[in-house]
Amino acid sequence: MKFRVVDIASCAVGAALSGASYAAAQSPIPQVPADSVWRQDISDAPVAADSATVIDWLHNAGGWGFGSMRIDFSIHVLHADQDTPFLEFTPTGDFYSPDCDHVAVPVPAGGAIEGEDGYECLSDGDCHLLVVHDPSSTLYEMWRANIIGEDFDGGCLAVWDLDLTYPPEGRGEQCTSADAAGFPIAPLLISPDAVASGTINHAIRFILPNDRMRDDFYVRPASHGGNPTGPASAVPYGARLRLRADYPLETIEDEAARVIAVAMQTYGIVLSDGGNIALTAQHDRFTASKWNDLGIDTHSLNS
Numbered sequence: 001m002k003f004r005v006v007d008i009a010s011c012a013v014g015a016a017l018s019g020a021s022y023a024a025a026q027s028p029i030p031q032v033p034a035d036s037v038w039r040q041d042i043s044d045a046p047v048a049a050d051s052a053t054v055i056d057w058l059h060n061a062g063g064w065g066f067g068s069m070r071i072d073f074s075i076h077v078l079h080a081d082q083d084t085p086f087l088e089f090t091p092t093g094d095f096y097s098p099d100c101d102h103v104a105v106p107v108p109a110g111g112a113i114e115g116e117d118g119y120e121c122l123s124d125g126d127c128h129l130l131v132v133h134d135p136s137s138t139l140y141e142m143w144r145a146n147i148i149g150e151d152f153d154g155g156c157l158a159v160w161d162l163d164l165t166y167p168p169e170g171r172g173e174q175c176t177s178a179d180a181a182g183f184p185i186a187p188l189l190i191s192p193d194a195v196a197s198g199t200i201n202h203a204i205r206f207i208l209p210n211d212r213m214r215d216d217f218y219v220r221p222a223s224h225g226g227n228p229t230g231p232a233s234a235v236p237y238g239a240r241l242r243l244r245a246d247y248p249l250e251t252i253e254d255e256a257a258r259v260i261a262v263a264m265q266t267y268g269i270v271l272s273d274g275g276n277i278a279l280t281a282q283h284d285r286f287t288a289s290k291w292n293d294l295g296i297d298t299h300s301l302n303s
Contacts, residue, residue, distance in 0.1 A: 003241040005051040006042050006268060027286035029077050029191045030132050030139055030162060030184075031201075037221050038187055038202045042242055042268050050233075057233035058212060065209050065276030070298045072277040073284070073291060074115045077186050080106035080133045087152050094144040094155025099175040099224075101159045105140050106133045107147065112285065119147035126275075128178055129154070130186045137162040141178035141185050160184050170223040179205070179273045180226030181218065181237045188272065190263075190281040195256050195296065196289035200263035207275040208235060226274055235271055242268040256294040257301055 032038045048054075064070070086104035095102070107129075112118055114128040121127035121144065129145035132138075139162055144155030158177035169175075170182050179185050188205035213228030214236040222238025235241075243264035252258045260279075269279070279301070284290045291297070 003055060003243055003264075003269075005048040005054050005235070006045040006240050006242050027077050027079055027282075028193060029186050029189050029282060032187050036202075038270075039267070040203075041266055042240060043245065043266050045240075045242070053233055054235055054239075057231075058208075058235055061212050061230075061234070062209075064278040065207070065212075068299070069279065069301045070277045071190070071279045071281050071296070071300065073281050073298070075128055075130065075185065075189060075280055076112045076114065076283045076286060077189065078108050078111040078129075078131045078286065080108050080131050082135045084108050084133070087147075089142075089145075089152040089154040089157070092144060092153050092155050096156055096176060099172070099177070100156040102157070103159060105129070105142065105152075105154075105157065106131050107152075112283075113145050113147075119145070121146035128185060130178075132162075132186065139184060139186060143178040158184070168220055170221065173223055176224040176226070180224060181270075181272045182223035183221070183270070183272050185272070185280075186282075188270065188280075190260060190279060192282065192284045192287050192289040192291050192294060192296075195259050195294055198259055200259060200267070202263075203240065203267040204260075204263060204269045205272045205280045206241070206269040206278050207273045207280070208271060208278070209276055210274045213237060213271065213274065221270070228274065237271055239271045240268045241271075254295050254300060256296050260296075260301060 084106040087107045088104050091102060115123050115125045126143060127145050129142040131140045139160040142154045142157045146153045156178055175182050188203060190204055194200045210228045211230055212234055213230050214234040215228050215230055218225040218237035220238060225237045243261060249258050249261055252261055
C-alpha cells in the first residue's frame, strides 16, 4: 500500500469529541461528531509539499514497524454506568504534570487493560486503560495502568469531555495524553463492529518506531511530539497519511480489509504514538462482532 502525506493546515482542526449515539454493540468505541477533525474527509485534501520526500525516506528507513503494515488487537474499550465505582490511583513515574489529570477513574468490574485479561499489568507493556463513562459522556484514558487488589497505580491519565469542542491545540500546547501526540485513543481505533457494518467514519490511529519519526517536531492536530529520534525527512507526530486514490482496492480479496482500506483513502491514518505494530484495532472480547468471523488478522493489510 502506498500513502501520501496530506496538508490539512487550512482545514478546521478543532478536535471536537462528542457523546454521539452509539452503535448497537456491547462495547462500542466513542463516536466523534461529523465536523470533528477526526471525521474530516481528506480524500481531496492537497498533498503536503514534502510528501514524496517523507514517504521515500520512510520506505528507505524500513517502512512500518517490523517492515510491514500489521494490526494490533490488544486494546479494550470499556463502558461504565452510574453504578460503576470511581477509584483513586497513585501516580507513577509515567505521570507527567501538568499534562496529566489526577482524578478518580471509573473501573467496571470484569474489564481489562491493554494486553491483559484483567487489570493487572503483568506484561510491563503500555497497559492502556480506556473507559467511557456513559452517564457523564466522559472518556478516561490512562497509560501504564496497574490494579492489584485495592492498589491502583497509573501513569498519564487524560480525561476527555465528550460534549466539549476542543481548540486546535487539544488539551493544551505541548500536552501529551495517554498517547504521545496528545490525541484520544478510543475514537481512532478500528472497531470490529464498524468493519462489520461496512463503514469506518473516522481517521485511524497509527504508530511508528521512534527512529522513524521526526525529532522535536509535530504538526496539527498533535499537541505534543514524544521522544522520536528521526531526521528532518522523517514523518512528524500528527501527520495524516492517506492511501492513494488510485490504489486498486479490487486486489484486496477480503471484504472487511477493503472497508479499512476505504477509510484510509477517505479519512486517512494519523501518527499518534511510538511502537512497532502500525495499526491499532479494538480487542473483540467485549464487542458484538469478532475479528475471526470477519476474516481479519494481523497481516490482512500487508499488501
